[in-house]
Amino acid sequence: MITVDQLTVSYGDFTAVDDISFIAQPGRVTGFLGPNGAGKSTSMRVMVGLTPPTRGQVTIGGLRYHDIPNPARHVGSLLDASAQHAGRTGREILTIGALTMGLPKTRVDEMLELVGLTDAESGRRLRNYSLGMKQRLGIAHALLGDPSVLILDEPANGLDPAGIRWMRGLLKGYADRGGTVLLSSHLLHEVEQIADEMILIGRGKIVARGDKATLLAGANTTAVTMATSLDNGALGNALTAAGHGVEPAGAGLKILATTEQVGRVALAAGVVLTDLRTGGAGLEDLFLELTSSTAREAVPGMAPVPTSGGIPA
Template sequence: MIRVEGLTKSYGSRSVLTGVTFDAAPHAVTGFLGPNGSGKSTSLRVIVGLAEADRGSATVLGRRFRDLPDPRRVGILLDSGAFHPGRTARETLRLSARLMSIRAQRAEECLEVVGLSEAAGKRVGQFSLGMRQRLGLAHALLGDPEVLILDEPANGLDPQGVRWLRTLLSGLADRGGTVLLSSHALSEVERIADRVVVLRGGEVVASGAGAEVTGGTWCRVSTEDDQALARALSSAGLAYRMQPHHGLVVAAVPPLVGTVARDAGLVVHELCLSPQLSLEDVVVGTAPASASESSLTKEATNARL
């Protein structure tokens, strides 16, 4: 279990995290998503004790990471480029195993798990990005962990490697493990994650199962005066977002939106159901609101849009 409560972090006058709160539960893969600069990396660094929050707390298995009696229970991959380029893959893992009081044979087992047995004698500096990612995963697995915390683990992997990674993480979750996975590969996260947490601007803007975050009914509408329609939708308490060129996307069924437009005396040019939101819509902020925001007041909802 990973529990993050009210994390707030600033660097000088720049606010990076503002009250970030979420859980990553056992028996599940939790996708940790957001645009660049949203606060994902800072959150992960706080969770594993590499940064201190100004306020709030982050615990793993019920304790701060640095207070765990056996930190081997947590596998971490934040930077696959941190390994010494002059050492071989085998030397890298065996040295870490010795420092962690893990039997040397475990290094060989992890190399086999990640598909690097044949490259074990090759220097890390000669590895491709995908091979370094596999080595980072092998390092994270050394202690046979109950919790995995991974930042962009699929970066550089070929399609076969991505499929292998999916199987690996799903298998760990099925055995009761906790996986927190930060990634920009949204289509892959949709396939593997049981739950997602979405950060934007240092705040959690959506959290829940994929269907909860992207679900709901949306429609696309355009009228003779979209600004007037926007004002009418606000008065009716409906969340909406102006489209880049023309029209709006509204968090409501078409008949309701049509009624609002009619009562406002507007001629409707287009009114139809909009395709279900994708995870990309939620992450980059093109959605009018997520299902998790449906309980917000009209003023709060439109302020966030």
């Protein structure tokens, strides 16, 4: 379990994280979502002891990171997949991690197989890795100590579609076995398919939280449906007569009504529907609306803090 309690991180007059509190529960994937510069990475650096909080605290299993014995055996992290020695091979990086944690070298082979890095790839030096390969190696390093908690910052960055699907299955299976997963991203579609709960953050403040259904239910957005039929004219007339707003949209119609309402009108009018789908505001639209006034590309004058692909012992 990760408990974030009134966490604030300030740099002079600038507040990167502004009094946030939430809990990431075991057996669940918690999505930590926000635009670039929202405070996600700063919060995660506090979690693993790389950045001191100005106020508040983060505990993992009731302890601050620095108070956990051999912390990398309990908390696996991926904050920057490139933050390893570029001249070392992937196998060397994992071997050093295993020795530091007191693990057998056989664990290295297990992790390489798990993340799909071949013997040839693991023998390459990190400088010759693609971004996707670095991400796979970083995930292997995070899982090396068989931790109960995973803290991952943009883990899908650089992965191809097959790699992203693999990562989703890996993390979902990890949570299903009782692990705690905190997954940061600025791209909702990467996270919403596996996240049990989502924390939306903008300019250092939490702007919304809950599962997908709860977030959308609280948005109070107007239902919009996209429909195509064998007779769009007749369908449009029937919908207008039923009091629904209708306008042309490509080869079909955009209707201010739910899919159920459109289906019932089409049935009553004897019109065959060939396509019927929700076209209203989705989670990404809600996210953009909630964070539009807080999005920023970068914080002037702030240099990135060096981090490790795993947790230093």
